[in-house]
Amino acid sequence: MVRLSLLLRTLDVAKTKRSKVRKNRFIDSLRIHVKAGAGGMGLPKFGGMGGKGGDVYIEAKENIELKYIKDKWPNKRFKAGIGQNSRVYRILGEPGEDLTIPAPVGLTVISEHGRVLADLNKDGDRVLVAAGGVGGGPQNQFSGQKGQTQSLTLDLKLIADVGLVGFPNAGKSTLLKALSRASPKIANYPFTTITPNLGVMMYNDLRQISVADLPGLIEGAHRNYGMGHKFLKHLVRTRLLMFVVDIGGFRLKPQSPFRSALETIFLLNQELELYKEDLTVKPALLAITKMDTKDAEKKFQKLKEEINYYKEYPEELPDELKSRHFVGFDDVIPICATKAVNIVHLQQRIREIIDFHVEIKTSQKDGQCTEIAIPKNEQESIQLF
Ligand SMILES: Nc1nc2c(ncn2[C@@H]2O[C@H](COP(=O)(O)OP(=O)(O)OP(=O)(O)O)[C@@H](O)[C@H]2O)c(=O)[nH]1
Ligand SMILES: [Mg+2]
Known part of the structure; x- marks a missing residue:
């Protein structure tokens, strides 16, 4: 009995240790799913226009890790707001709210077909990854369009000197x-x-x-x-x-x-x-x-x-x-x-x-080609290839 409890305790320790390791693990790649908002319905009787669906953007921010996205949105699905329908008292439907996903600097955004959509190399770099649907109006029989959806891979390259x-x-x-x-x-x-x-x-x-x-x-x-x-x-x-x-x-x-x-x-x-x-x-x-x-x-x-x-x-x-x-x-x-x-x-x-x-x-x-000499400690440095 004592042995069994000892074994269980050991297993327990092993389990917590493992989960701790998993929890702290650095991640450099993440798959996410983005969906832009659908456009709102128009109002044919009054020529009312539905609001445009919200867009989804990814924007690079300093001091953000990919792990932050994974922890904050564990299901890794992102959805922008839908456009409002046109109503009698609000003839132009309000646009859906845009969604901006914060991401680390150094991120490459890749489509599900492997196409590189963007390299976000500095703070504030931003890419539209799913465009919201157009609101309903005379041009589309007053029915709002669906927003784009995409599965994306976020691939992080560290920036170190x-x-x-x-x-x-x-x-x-x-x-x-x-x-x-x-x-x-x-x-x-x-x-x-x-x-x-x-x-x-x-x-x-x-x-x-x-x-x-x-x-x-x-x-x-x-x-x-x-x-x-x-x-x-x-x-x-x-x-x-x-x-x-x-x-x-x-x-x-x-x-x-x-x-x-x-x-x-x-x-x-x-x-x-x-x-x-x-x-x-x-x-x-x-x-x-x-x-x-x-x-x-x-x-x-x-x-x-x-x-x-x-x-x-x-x-x-x-x-x-x-x-x-x-x-x-x-x-x-x-x-x-x-x-x-x-x-x-x-x-x-x-x-x-x-x-x-x-x-x-x-x-x-600058168009110059100046030779700049590097100071060297002759004893320890040699120029190789
Ligand atoms: N004698 C001696 N041992 C060293 C020196 N530098 C590292 N070691 C030993 O070499 C072993 C490997 O060192 P690490 O720093 O873990 O090697 P690493 O290149 O990071 O290895 P990986 O992470 O497996 O790729 C350890 O036992 C170190 O103590 C050194 O300058 N002198
Ligand atoms: Mg090492």
Whole structure:
């Protein structure tokens, strides 16, 4: 009996733990159903016009999460008001009330046929997703028209300045913790992170740069292996990719092939390219982690030489590591996130590189083509591809 109650209690704990996890889960995609209001009926005898049905809009607002919509409207159905009928004492029916669904910035609105209806990229961006029916009048035999209905997918891409890209267990979450005040889950097994974590780096002059720690990628991620491209999409909106690579390499399972740090870099490049070629032209930085482990310094020197070699002779890369285009790293920085070694330098370089690319973009827009030199710490940074 005692055992049974103990078992029940354990199950209970497990249940509450699970429901807690589910409740707090970050969501980046949501299907909703929208229905605009029907137009009101006209009044033929007096030529009265029915009111127009209300429209449904989606509008981006800062500080709103998709989860808010899901929690507030659990059935995920949205309906605008109907137009009023024309009456003897109110010959023009009142229009139905419009409905505006608040949504996070960075949202893509997709129709049920997969067509992108809008990208809401800044606060206040707004899209009409269902138009209200026209009110009844002489042109339509005084019967109000139905409002449009649509099933929509709301797809959220996080907006962060920096996106951490790496194989599982490389130390991405540990690095996010070292760079910011975020406290992501860290553990010595692959796929510890299953939903993105966001952190903000604060500089002395109060400048803030946000960093997104994403679930680890594995070979075939673009084909949806592992966590798949469900999370690769979040890189599209980042300003800087930070490859996070374990100097000791990576092995997913005992039966999987071992991948050295060098191979990891090229495989990550491939995954990005196969998902979306544009990703490989983004500004990027390479952080080599776990520099406190055995022989790390020696391995790092060798890695730099190999990278430089393949930069010169990319055709010599084995076929399985080749890509059409290689990410151009602005810097490569060895770190140890657990002991906070080189973290301040990394923070500085992140800032400089982001600003450098903003300046280039601005000068290109202005029609100038000025070369801007990035200050570099010669010892720790090398220009790769
Ligand atoms: N020795 C050493 N261990 C590290 C360092 N950084 C991270 N680790 C360890 O590596 C393991 C994986 O770290 P995580 O930060 O969870 O790795 P991750 O890349 O976020 O992994 P996923 O979320 O599974 O993709 C943990 O045991 C960390 O303590 C480091 O600089 N040195
Ligand atoms: Mg992690």
